Amino acid sequence: MSKKDSVSDAINTDATAVTQLALTVFRLNGALLHWGDRLVEPLGLTSARWQMLGAIALAEAPLTAPQVGDTMGVTRQGAQKQLNLLLEQGLVEVKPNPAHRRSPLYVLTAQGLALYRKADALWMAEVAGLAKVIPAAQAGAATQTLESMLHQLQPVNTSLEIKS
Numbered sequence: 001m002s003k004k005d006s007v008s009d010a011i012n013t014d015a016t017a018v019t020q021l022a023l024t025v026f027r028l029n030g031a032l033l034h035w036g037d038r039l040v041e042p043l044g045l046t047s048a049r050w051q052m053l054g055a056i057a058l059a060e061a062p063l064t065a066p067q068v069g070d071t072m073g074v075t076r077q078g079a080q081k082q083l084n085l086l087l088e089q090g091l092v093e094v095k096p097n098p099a100h101r102r103s104p105l106y107v108l109t110a111q112g113l114a115l116y117r118k119a120d121a122l123w124m125a126e127v128a129g130l131a132k133v134i135p136a137a138q139a140g141a142a143t144q145t146l147e148s149m150l151h152q153l154q155p156v157n158t159s160l161e162i163k164s
Contacts, residue, residue: 018149025146039126040119044089048074052082053091053108053116062095062105091115 036047045053055071056063063071069079083106086092091112094104108116131139 021145021149039122043115043118043122045115045119048078048082049086049091050116050119052079052086053112053119055079056092056106056108057113057116057120062107064097064100064103064105066103068106086112 033047036050040047040050051072051074052068055068059067059071065080065083066076068083069076072079083092087094090109092106093109095107097103097105
């Protein structure tokens, strides 16, 4: 086998492994959304709305719809749709944005914060079971790998080029 063939085989092996990782992430995303929907349904939430509440709750300052979307990896339009539903439910409120008049800031209402805390408590109770079968070191390694992949795939401007 030539050196060129072994390099090509290594690249194919790496590409296959990354492809398997991506497919697993797609399946995991679907499973997490389904699992999350069941978890927070008793609270009158969906995974999508829980994500939006979480983005706002965990932020250090109020967020715009595009910022909420960026934080949770969804489009601005997807975030806006869920924020509008949360607004109707009285779980978030709109504040003026001095930096951009047409892009308001979203904050949790007292009711929204209380509901987020209930969802978080449900999550913590359930995730304790997962933590028993997925050790911290394994979770940390997986997180690091996924963050590397995310860093490579997130568009900086509008470029879809893989960063090397």
